[in-house]
Amino acid sequence: xxxxxxxxxxxxxxxxxxxxxxxxxxxxxxxxxxxxxxxxxxxxxxxxxxxxxxxxxxxxxxxxxxxxxxxxxxxxxxxxxxxxxxxxxxxxxxxxxxxxxxxxxxxxxxxxxxxxxxxxxxxxxxxxxxxxxxxxxxxxxxxxxxxxxxxxxxxxxxxxxxxxxxxxxxxxxxxxxxxxxxxxxxxxxxxxxxxxxxxxxxxxxxxxxxxxxxxxxxxxxxxxxxxxxxxxxxxxxxxxxxxxxxxxxxxxxxxxxxxxxxxxxxxxxxxxxxxxxxxxxxxxxxxxxxxxxxxxxxxxxxxxxxxxxxxxxxxxxxxxxxxxxxxxxxxxxxxxxxxxxxxxxxxxxxxxxxxxxxxxxxxxxxxxxxxxxxxxxxxxxxxxxxxxxxxxxxxxxxxxxxxxxxxxxxxxxxxxxxxxxxxxxxxxxxxxxxxxxxxxxxxxxxxxxxxxxxxxxxxxxxxxxxxxxxxxxxxxxx
Ligand SMILES: Cc1cc2nc3c(=O)[nH]c(=O)nc-3n(C[C@H](O)[C@H](O)[C@H](O)COP(=O)(O)OP(=O)(O)OC[C@H]3O[C@@H](n4cnc5c(N)ncnc54)[C@H](O)[C@@H]3O)c2cc1C
Numbered sequence: 383x384x385x386x387x388x389x390x391x392x393x394x395x396x397x398x399x400x401x402x403x404x405x406x407x408x409x410x411x412x413x414x415x416x417x418x419x420x421x422x423x424x425x426x427x428x429x430x431x432x433x434x435x436x437x438x439x440x441x442x443x444x445x446x447x448x449x450x451x452x453x454x455x456x457x458x459x460x461x462x463x464x465x466x467x468x469x470x471x472x473x474x475x476x477x478x479x480x481x482x483x484x485x486x487x488x489x490x491x492x493x494x495x496x497x498x499x500x501x502x503x504x505x506x507x508x509x510x511x512x513x514x515x516x517x518x519x520x521x522x523x524x525x526x527x528x529x530x531x532x533x534x535x536x537x538x539x540x541x542x543x544x545x546x547x548x549x550x551x552x553x554x555x556x557x558x559x560x561x562x563x564x565x566x567x568x569x570x571x572x573x574x575x576x577x578x579x580x581x582x583x584x585x586x587x588x589x590x591x592x593x594x595x596x597x598x599x600x601x602x603x604x605x606x607x608x609x610x611x612x613x614x615x616x617x618x619x620x621x622x623x624x625x626x627x628x629x630x631x632x633x634x635x636x637x638x639x640x641x642x643x644x645x646x647x648x649x650x651x652x653x654x655x656x657x658x659x660x661x662x663x664x665x666x667x668x669x670x671x672x673x674x675x676x677x678x679x680x681x682x683x684x685x686x687x688x689x690x691x692x693x694x695x696x697x698x699x700x701x702x703x704x705x706x707x708x709x710x711x712x713x714x715x716x717x718x719x720x721x722x723x724x725x726x727x728x729x730x731x732x733x734x735x736x737x738x739x740x741x742x743x744x745x746x747x748x749x750x751x752x753x754x755x756x757x758x759x760x761x762x763x764x765x766x767x768x769x770x771x772x773x774x775x776x777x778x779x780x781x782x783x784x785x786x787x788x789x790x791x792x793x794x795x796x797x798x799x800x801x802x803x804x805x806x807x808x809x810x811x812x813x814x815x816x817x818x819x820x821x822x823x824x825x826x827x828x829x830x831x832x833x834x835x836x837x838x839x840x841x842x843x844x845x846x847x848x849x850x851x852x853x854x855x856x857x858x859x860x
Contacts, residue, residue: 383514384524388415388492391513391526392533393499396425397444398746399535400480401755401819404445405762407488412766415526416485417494417515424477429544430470431561433595437587437678439465440472441624442821446759447484449818450476455625460594460682465623494524502532511742531765533744538730538754538783543588546727550583551701558583558702558722561592578605579717581707582690583699584725585610587677590665592723594686603689607716609709611698613671615653615787616663617678624821632822634839635661640846643794644853648860649787666693674787675730676752699726735780739764739771748781749800751793756819757781763813777803777810791857798851 389412392399400423403414420428427434436443440451450473451466461467468476485491500514500523513526543560552558580596582589589608596606620628621635638659646652650670656662663679664671665687697710702722707714736745738761749757761778768774781796782789804810814820815827829836 384522386415386492386524386526388413388526388528389530390414390533391528392416392535394418394425394535394539395420395423395477395481395493395495396535396539397427397755398538398758399425399533400477401445401758402533402535402746402762403485403491404447404480405759406766407485407490408447409763409766411490412530413490415492415494417497417499419496419498419518421495422474422478423481423493423495424474426540426542427470427473427477429542431544431588431591432470432565433591434470435467436473437467437619438622439624440468441465442753442819443468443755444476444819445480445484445755446817446819448476448480460680460686461619462682464619464680465625528742531742531744533746535746535758537745537747540730541727543724543727548724549726550699552722553701553703555704556702556722557719558724561588561595561723561725564592564595564723579607579720580605581607581609581716581720581722582725583609583722585612585614585673586675586725588727589725590677590679590683590687592725593690594683597686597689603691606690607692607694608690609694609699609707611695611710612673613664613666613669614673614675614677615656615671616665616684617676618661618663619678619680621661622678622821624825626825629825629836629839633826633836633843636822637839637842637846640843640850643791643857644846644849646853646857649790649857652790652857653787669695672787674784674790676784730783730785732785735782737775738778738780739774748783749778750797751781751783753819753821756817756821759817759819760814763810767809777807779803788860791854794850795854795858798847
């Protein structure tokens with residue numbers, strides 16, 4: 383068996399593993415080995431549908447040491463006037479560049495694509511242990527002696543439609559595709575085989591992207607039906623803009639959100655206040671959402687999606703049969719030949735949250751929701767500069783991803799607690815200020831002292847954040 387020595391072994395070269403490796407290379411002299419099943423870095427972005435984009439601005443996604451995109455604003459389309467959103471191919475190219483132009487040239491990173499991490503060998507020779515991975519192509523095994531830590535960069539690995547296992551049955555002859563296959567429909571041989579009816583299954587961001595793609599590419603709104611087990615609250619993308627010209631929308635938006643948390647009397651009241659103040663959006667105003675996963679959209683996208691009127695709210699699909707769809711709450715007759723688009727992969731499955739730093743293992747998780755790349759980079763910074771595990775876990779408190787509306791106050795409380803700890807640490811504060819992944823950090827620290835309007839917003843943010851903190855326990859209990 384081949385043998386290797388390394389300080390850190392990272393399982394996964396997705397967005398989390400890459401952000402962690404990049405910051406560790408910048409902040410330490412450690413050696414790093416990265417193992418991944420995929421042929422290219424970028425994780426699930428390798429399997430994404432061709433029309434995927436980030437739903438947040440590129441300006442604060444990726445790794446710390448390399449910009450993603452050119453910080454331009456879109457001048458056309460549903461994101462017009464706001465900062466660019468990297469496309470899937472752009473993200474894949476970006477991670478290729480990060481690996482080949484940053485990490486590998488550092489001389490301290492080794493990368494093993496097309497390799498499966500197998501397990502830790504319990505007979506470990508030292509503190510961190512001996513680990514094994516296997517080449518997918520040759521079956522050859524490599525044993526890695528890890529001097530410092532194993533880094534699991536899979537906690538927030540999403541499942542995506544092209545690779546997930548469907549939870550519903552599809553009868554022979556019924557056409558059900560992943561959204562990846564939509565762009566291949568031009569290859570459909572004869573007119574008779576082409577679909578005139580489409581049915582989107584799923585209520586998340588992928589389903590929304592599929593709907594917008596269909597509408598943008600000529601499908602008539604009344605040819606589309608949409609199975610929506612739950613309506614969702616959506617973040618108004620205007621509140622996520624990093625440029626100074628959006629200060630009132632982004633930082634001012636934070637003040638508004640804090641005020642909503644401070645004054646809400648129930649979970650629904652919280653979201654309705656957020657909607658009334660333009661922080662949150664929903665597609666169908668007559669339906670009260672019961673889901674919130676931080677999906678982020680523009681009002682232009684909402685207007686497009688509202689053109690789809692045939693929304694089926696009868697729970698989840700159990701089976702697709704010829705001319706019939708079986709759902710939790712009954713059957714719906716469907717046109718023969720309907721093309722079903724499976725958007726049901728669940729981005730983030732609920733699961734337990736172990737401590738981020740645990741002996742010789744680091745489990746990358748969110749320390750600020752919903753930003754996995756900022757979180758991974760911050761964890762790497764803490765790993766590089768602090769020794770005491772209790773202090774590390776205090777600085778990197780787990781932030782739970784909300785799985786239902788009632789989880790959101792807990793997510794916010796954990797975000798705010800971390801922010802408070804970071805604010806008390808000057809070195810970390812300085813690192814954050816310079817980090818491109820910390821969306822608003824620069825915006826807040828570069829205020830001209832004579833700009834009284836912005837200073838007032840910052841003051842209001844402090845006041846409202848304290849009031850929000852005081853009301854959060856009540857909302858969590860609700
Ligand atoms: C459509 C879509 C859009 C999104 N848009 C945004 C956005 O705008 N902003 C945002 O912050 N987040 C967004 N997300 C969330 C997204 O999940 C994260 O940004 C991030 O890409 C997750 O990366 P990851 O590294 O945690 O997981 P992954 O990308 O899944 O990477 C994990 C890697 O580990 C590898 N691996 C797992 N087990 C093993 C093993 N045993 N051996 C070897 N390799 C292994 C896998 O092959 C994979 O490459 C989006 C998600 C989706 C699905």
